[in-house]
Amino acid sequence: MQSGKHILLIPTAVLACIMCSSFGRSISIDRRGLVHAIGIDTAEHGYKVTMQIFQPTGGGADTAVDSTKPNITVAVSEGRTVGEAISAARSSTGKELFFGHLQLICIGRDVSLADPYALFAFALGDKNISPAAELCMAENTASELMEIRLSEEEISSEALSGVLKLSGEYTETVSCDLITLLTSDGHAAMPMLTALSEEKQNSSEQKEDSGTEVSRSIKLKGTAVTGSSDVLDRQQATAAAMLCGKADKACVVSKIGNFSVTSSLEDISAHRTIDLKNGRLLLTNRITLTARPDRQLDSRESDALAQAISARFRNECDQLQTEMLSRGEDIFGISQLIKHKFPELWLKNADNTDTLLAAVSVHTDVLVKVD
Amino acid sequence: MNNRSRLSSAALICMLLSARIFAVLTFFPRSTESGFASIIGILLSTAVQGLLIFPVVRLVKKTNTDPLSASHNISSSLEKAVTAAFLLFFLYDAFLDIGSMAYFTDYFFSVNMPRALTVACCLLTALYAARLDSPVIGRLAQLSIILTCLMLLTVAAGSAERIDVTRFDLAIPHVGKAIFHAALADTGRCECLVIFAFYAAHTNGDAAVTARRFLIAKGTIICTIFALVTAVLGSLSLNTPLPVFTLAATSENLITERCDALFLLAWVFTGLVKLANLLHCAAICIRRLFPKATHFASVMSAGILPAAAALPLLLIYKWESIICSERSIVPIIVLTFILPLILLRTDTRSADAPPDPSVQNSV
Numbered sequence: 001m002q003s004g005k006h007i008l009l010i011p012t013a014v015l016a017c018i019m020c021s022s023f024g025r026s027i028s029i030d031r032r033g034l035v036h037a038i039g040i041d042t043a044e045h046g047y048k049v050t051m052q053i054f055q056p057t058g059g060g061a062d063t064a065v066d067s068t069k070p071n072i073t074v075a076v077s078e079g080r081t082v083g084e085a086i087s088a089a090r091s092s093t094g095k096e097l098f099f100g101h102l103q104l105i106c107i108g109r110d111v112s113l114a115d116p117y118a119l120f121a122f123a124l125g126d127k128n129i130s131p132a133a134e135l136c137m138a139e140n141t142a143s144e145l146m147e148i149r150l151s152e153e154e155i156s157s158e159a160l161s162g163v164l165k166l167s168g169e170y171t172e173t174v175s176c177d178l179i180t181l182l183t184s185d186g187h188a189a190m191p192m193l194t195a196l197s198e199e200k201q202n203s204s205e206q207k208e209d210s211g212t213e214v215s216r217s218i219k220l221k222g223t224a225v226t227g228s229s230d231v232l233d234r235q236q237a238t239a240a241a242m243l244c245g246k247a248d249k250a251c252v253v254s255k256i257g258n259f260s261v262t263s264s265l266e267d268i269s270a271h272r273t274i275d276l277k278n279g280r281l282l283l284t285n286r287i288t289l290t291a292r293p294d295r296q297l298d299s300r301e302s303d304a305l306a307q308a309i310s311a312r313f314r315n316e317c318d319q320l321q322t323e324m325l326s327r328g329e330d331i332f333g334i335s336q337l338i339k340h341k342f343p344e345l346w347l348k349n350a351d352n353t354d355t356l357l358a359a360v361s362v363h364t365d366v367l368v369k370v371d
Numbered sequence: 372m373n374n375r376s377r378l379s380s381a382a383l384i385c386m387l388l389s390a391r392i393f394a395v396l397t398f399f400p401r402s403t404e405s406g407f408a409s410i411i412g413i414l415l416s417t418a419v420q421g422l423l424i425f426p427v428v429r430l431v432k433k434t435n436t437d438p439l440s441a442s443h444n445i446s447s448s449l450e451k452a453v454t455a456a457f458l459l460f461f462l463y464d465a466f467l468d469i470g471s472m473a474y475f476t477d478y479f480f481s482v483n484m485p486r487a488l489t490v491a492c493c494l495l496t497a498l499y500a501a502r503l504d505s506p507v508i509g510r511l512a513q514l515s516i517i518l519t520c521l522m523l524l525t526v527a528a529g530s531a532e533r534i535d536v537t538r539f540d541l542a543i544p545h546v547g548k549a550i551f552h553a554a555l556a557d558t559g560r561c562e563c564l565v566i567f568a569f570y571a572a573h574t575n576g577d578a579a580v581t582a583r584r585f586l587i588a589k590g591t592i593i594c595t596i597f598a599l600v601t602a603v604l605g606s607l608s609l610n611t612p613l614p615v616f617t618l619a620a621t622s623e624n625l626i627t628e629r630c631d632a633l634f635l636l637a638w639v640f641t642g643l644v645k646l647a648n649l650l651h652c653a654a655i656c657i658r659r660l661f662p663k664a665t666h667f668a669s670v671m672s673a674g675i676l677p678a679a680a681a682l683p684l685l686l687i688y689k690w691e692s693i694i695c696s697e698r699s700i701v702p703i704i705v706l707t708f709i710l711p712l713i714l715l716r717t718d719t720r721s722a723d724a725p726p727d728p729s730v731q732n733s734v
Contacts, residue, residue, distance in 0.1 A: 009499055013495050013499075117610060124611055127478060127616070131611075131620060131621050132623060179603075179604060182607045182610070183604070336537045339537075340540040343543075347542055347543075
């Protein structure tokens with residue numbers, strides 16, 4: 001009798017499983033739209049959202065990606081908030097949108113980032129969106145970047161993501177993700193992309209159809225600073241990436257005597273400290289890097305190269321950081337450093353943090369090891 | 372009771388840790404103002420909890436019984452009152468646990484499953500485990516803690532390059548108040564202390580040593596989780612509804628890509644172990660109050676009551692107001708400190724008498 005009661009649990013569990021599958025509101029894969037990238041622009045009554053939705057190849061193909069055709073569809077919708085625009089896109093595409101594969105969020109130049117929590121509420125409220133999704137800014141509108149349909153090798157969002165990743169790795173820009181933006185104190189650096197268009201003559205077969213084809217590609221325009229109209233050039237971006245601790249590799253040309261030496265920089269690391277000296281905050285950046293010159297140098301030339309690279313980055317870092325902090329633009333996380341080291345000082349100046357940042361003296365040491 | 376059916380000290384520690392870790396994995400208290408202040412608060416509250424459970428440890432050492440049996444030695448009406456108090460606590464905590472599992476499963480997964488079925492699945496699994504002996508539940512708890520530690524290590528390794536120690540700051544207006552609130556919130560979520568009071572007399576090891584080891588392990592794991600979340604997510608951890616889940620979603624590796632699936636595995640496992648544990652304890656209380664109740668009936672009623680209470684709130688989407696409300700520390704203080712202290716102070720004339728065998732066997 002006792003074991004009979006116990007065994008009741010087994011059919012009950014089986015029944016529960018059946019109920020789970022039959023009463024469930026499961027969605028088949030063909031009704032899902034896998035969103036890989038989102039572009040956000042301002043619209044007349046809120047926001048315009050442009051989404052790249054993965055389009056798998058038809059049946060019979062070897063792989064899910066057909067490299068000979070554009071493999072994305074683009075959905076465009078508008079709403080008072082980004083969340084509302086995304087909801088509108090659901091009904092316009094007729095698909096249940098899935099954001100688990102979202103790799104990139106592209107922001108139009110005119111989108112205000114004054115309140116990033118409000119703008120990205122859709123991402124924070126959606127458990128599928130990774131906070132590590134990469135961010136970039138469009139030189140003009142995000143929609144023109146999202147509408148580029150690459151048809152070679154990989155899907156568009158992966159290509160965009162690859163451009164950003166490698167540019168960040170080689171310090172041509174400062175990479176940015178959702179966490180970096182949301183934890184920043186009002187300012188963050190992020191890559192700025194632009195869509196290039198060039199008309200070229202089509203092959204004879206295609207001429208019959210359209211005459212010309214617009215071949216579009218993407219180019220890194222610079223590094224945008226949120227909450228500012230400034231765009232950092234490549235040199236500034238390298239210095240910013242080093243100061244932010246995001247630099248990995250770089251390339252630099254130095255003049256040693258009468259000849260130029262191209263060095264690849266590796267193992268870049270940054271350490272910073274902040275102290276209070278004579279009532280003034282003194283920020284010290286210590287950057288260490290290894291330079292590998294493209295030619296054999298003797299010890300004297302190696303020292304000269306190390307000094308040249310050190311002097312160059314010391315000047316660039318000091319200049320950039322002093323300029324930006326004087327404007328209250330803290331992309332380096334100095335506010336957080338002050339909060340960590342001098343919480344009382346920060347609280348005392350909580351209403352006037354720009355002045356506090358502007359008063360920070362900057363000193364940079366660059367230690368170069370020539371390999 | 373022979374030694375074989377007794378809980379090992381390590382198993383009890385894991386059972387208690389499962390209960391506490393489930394709470395911290397689910398969500399952080401709303402009162403969290405600063406990650407660093409929370410860590411200090413947790414360390415303080417852990418020290419205070421050492422004092423809180425001191426009477427239980429003394430009681431176990433002196434009488435070699437749990438509070439229920441100790442009260443039985445004084446009077447049968449006191450025993451009923453004490454048992455009812457423990458039962459109510461376990462049922463309420465099971466109610467919160469079942470509701471949280473259904474509510475947050477709905478949140479974590481791309482759920483296309485009605486909440487009622489989530490409740491049914493969790494309940495059936497927990498009921499199955501709750502019917503087993505406590506050493507078996509203890510072994511499940513050990514497994515859940517190993518899984519949780521592996522998950523935390525994987526998440527930490529995957530987000531190592533995002534760790535920034537400058538995110539530990541105390542730049543908040545009222546530091547003392549924030550630390551006090553954090554300590555209160557931590558103690559309010561330490562239902563495991565009541566489970567310790569219930570089980571302390573039924574382990575192989577010394578209760579004082581078990582308590583000390585548990586508090587050290589609890590303090591270390593909870594502080595590590597808070598530290599990891601703060602160092603990686605910074606201020607975002609205070610603004611995201613489920614910080615540990617967000618951390619797991621951020622953490623990346625080449626094999627599993629994101630770590631949220633690992634997180635879900637550890638979360639579900641610790642949640643089920645906690646629920647099974649609570650239902651097991653509640654069933655023991657029911658059998659003490661109603662000696663004629665069978666093992667099966669007591670476990671079933673211990674599970675069905677809280678599930679039936681949670682279901683309407685889940686179905687009308689009112690659960691958030693319950694789960695996000697501040698929890699009172701009064702029941703925990705009463706059951707782990709005041710009650711054992713009273714029992715300790717009272718002249719337990721038959722303290723040396725052997726404990727009630729029927730109850731000991733059921734534990």
